[in-house]
Every structure is written in structure tokens, then in C-alpha cells.
Amino acid sequence: xxxxxxxxxxxxxxxxxxxxxxxxxxxxxxxxxxxxxxxxxxxxxxxxxxxxxxxxxxxxxxxxxxxxxxxxxxxxxxxxxxxxxxxxxxxxxxxxxxxxxxxxxxxxxxxxxxxxx
Amino acid sequence: xxxxxxxxxxxxxxxxxxxxxxxxxxxxxxxxxxxxxxxxxxxxxxxxxxxxxxxxxxxxxxxxxxxxxxxxxxxxxxxxxxxxxxxxxxxxxxxxxxxxxxxxxxxxxxxxxxxx
Numbered sequence: 001x002x003x004x005x006x007x008x009x010x011x012x013x014x015x016x017x018x019x020x021x022x023x024x025x026x027x028x029x030x031x032x033x034x035x036x037x038x039x040x041x042x043x044x045x046x047x048x049x050x051x052x053x054x055x056x057x058x059x060x061x062x063x064x065x066x067x068x069x070x071x072x073x074x075x076x077x078x079x080x081x082x083x084x085x086x087x088x089x090x091x092x093x094x095x096x097x098x099x100x101x102x103x104x105x106x107x108x109x110x111x112x113x114x115x116x117x
Numbered sequence: 118x119x120x121x122x123x124x125x126x127x128x129x130x131x132x133x134x135x136x137x138x139x140x141x142x143x144x145x146x147x148x149x150x151x152x153x154x155x156x157x158x159x160x161x162x163x164x165x166x167x168x169x170x171x172x173x174x175x176x177x178x179x180x181x182x183x184x185x186x187x188x189x190x191x192x193x194x195x196x197x198x199x200x201x202x203x204x205x206x207x208x209x210x211x212x213x214x215x216x217x218x219x220x221x222x223x224x225x226x227x228x229x230x231x232x233x
Contacts, residue, residue, distance in 0.1 A: 014126075033220070043162070043206050048223060056220055094219070098200030106221065108154075108162035 002027055004093050004109035012115045013081050019113045023077040025093030031055075032074040033106060034066060035090040043090055049074050050096055078114075086116045119144045123224035130199045131211050131232045137184075138194045138227050140209030148214040152186065154220070157205040161177045165207070168192065168213070196229075204231045 002090045007023045013019050025032055031050045035043035045058035049068035072093075078085055091105040119141045130136035142151070153165040168176045168185050176183050180200075184193045196203055209224040 031219075034136075035221075040225075043221070045220035045222070048219060053215060058220060073197075089163050090162060092221075105164060105220070106219075107164075110159065110161045113160075114210075 004091055004107050006089075006091050006109040006112050008112060009110070010113045010115075014117050015081055016081060017081050017116075018077065018079045019081060019114060021078075021089050021091075021114070023040070023074045023076070023091030023093075024110060025072050025074070025091075026107045027104065029093035030072050030094050031094045031096050031104070032068060032072065033092045033094070034074070034076045035092065036060070037088040037090055037111070039087070046076070081116045083116050086114060088113050118201075119146070119213070119222050121209050121211050121222050121224040123209055125227045126225070127228045127230070129230040129232055130137045130196075132199055132201060134199055135195060135197045135228050136199055136205050136229065138196075138209075139227070140224055142190050142209070142211050143208070144190070144211065144215055146215075148228070150212045150214060151183075151192045152210040152212070153183070153192075154208045154210060155203075155205045156208060156221075156226075159222065162208070166194065199231050201231050201233065204229060 007022045020092045033048040034046040037043040047057040052068045066075045068074045090111045091109045094104040094106045121158045149170045151168045155163045166178045180197045182195045205225045208226045210221045
């Protein structure tokens with residue numbers, strides 16, 4: 001049973017560029033959440049996708065956008081990269097509670113390390 | 118908005134001893150979940166233990182247990198018989214129990230070192 005996978009593992013970009021990160025959820029999961037973890041900090045919630053729509057969003061600018069595909073995989077896009085976007089980007093998947101037990105634990109992937117120069 | 122505070126940036130413990138990591142949180146909600154996650158150098162966040170706020174009994178998972186004080190908004194993690202594999206960053210996290218509000222709010226973490 002494959003867990004949450006993310007690609008790429010590492011990425012280096014320059015300021016102003018655009019980047020796309022990818023996430024495949026754990027088998028059987030239908031919900032994907034994205035988090036940004038700056039160095040030495042705890043993860044910060046970016047947004048969550050369910051049924052191909054953004055269901056909840058954290059305090060991130062519109063430069064951060066996402067997409068969920070019919071197979072539940074997801075992409076995180078960041079436009080006009082800033083130095084401050086350098087971070088570990090974590091994807092977490094879960095099973096919507098209407099489809100499973102009352103508690104839907106989030107399982108995390110290994111993350112994508114983004115460096116903006 | 119909910120906040121989570123971990124006041125111990127670093128902790129160390131001798132192998133086989135017991136260590137307690139502290140966490141406080143602030144919320145106006147009455148129903149929520151609390152978690153402790155472990156993040157080893159491999160970066161993958163692993164759930165250690167969870168606590169439902171409506172349950173008075175403290176959660177226990179093998180060597181890991183929590184002391185949940187709802188009135189004090191405190192949620193500490195006790196690791197017994199510490200092992201070298203316990204070395205990692207530990208994050209305390211909060212999640213509302215409300216449907217559709219599933220974001221996790223994390224603290225800044227505690228780096229745990231195990232001394233052989």
C-alpha cells in the first residue's frame with residue numbers, strides 16, 4: 001500500500017519564476033492538504049482540496065494556487081516566486097469523514113524542498 | 118484563530134529515561150483534536166498520538182502518553198524508556214472538530230536529542 005508520494009524531492013528556482021509541485025495521495029484517500037514549512041518552523045496550512053475544489057484556505061496570497069485531478073492527485077502552483085517562498089512543502093492526504101470513520105487522519109508525504117535564489 | 122505554543126525549542130534525555138514535552142494552545146472552541154507529530158531527519162511527518170477534546174481519559178500509545186488538561190489548555194507528551202529512534206523534531210498540533218475545517222495548526226516544534 002503506497003503512502004503519500006511527492007515530486008520532485010528538491011527544486012531550485014530563481015525569483016519571479018513559477019513552480020509546480022505534485023502529490024499523489026495514499027491509496028483510498030480523496031482529500032489533499034498542502035502545508036508550507038519554513039526552516040525551523042512548524043508547517044503552515046496553505047489549502048485543502050476535496051472533490052476537485054478548494055475546500056479550505058489558509059493565509060496565503062493568490063500566488064499560491066492548486067488543483068486536484070479526478071484520480072485525487074494534486075498540484076501546488078506558486079507564481080512570481082519570492083525568496084521567502086523557500087521552504088519544505090508538505091502534502092497530506094485523508095479520507096473525507098463522510099466516506100469513512102468520524103476521524104480522518106492526515107497522512108503526510110516526505111515533502112518537496114524548494115529553494116528560491 | 119487558534120494558536121499552539123511549544124516553549125521548549127530543544128530537549129535532551131538519556132536513553133531509557135523519561136522525558137516530557139510541553140504544549141499549550143489557545144482556542145474558543147469546545148470540540149477539537151490535539152496531536153503530537155514526529156518529524157525525523159527524513160522529513161516525513163508521523164503521527165505519534167492524538168487526543169479528542171471530549172474525552173477525559175488521556176491517550177496512550179505504547180511508550181507515548183499525554184497529559185491533557187482542557188481547562189488549562191495544556192497538552193504535554195511523555196515519552197517513557199526513550200530510544201535512539203525517538204530523536205526527532207516533535208510538533209504539537211490542533212484541529213477543529215467542525216466539518217470542513219480540517220486544517221492542522223502546528224506549534225514551532227521541540228527538537229529531542231537522545232543521549233546514549
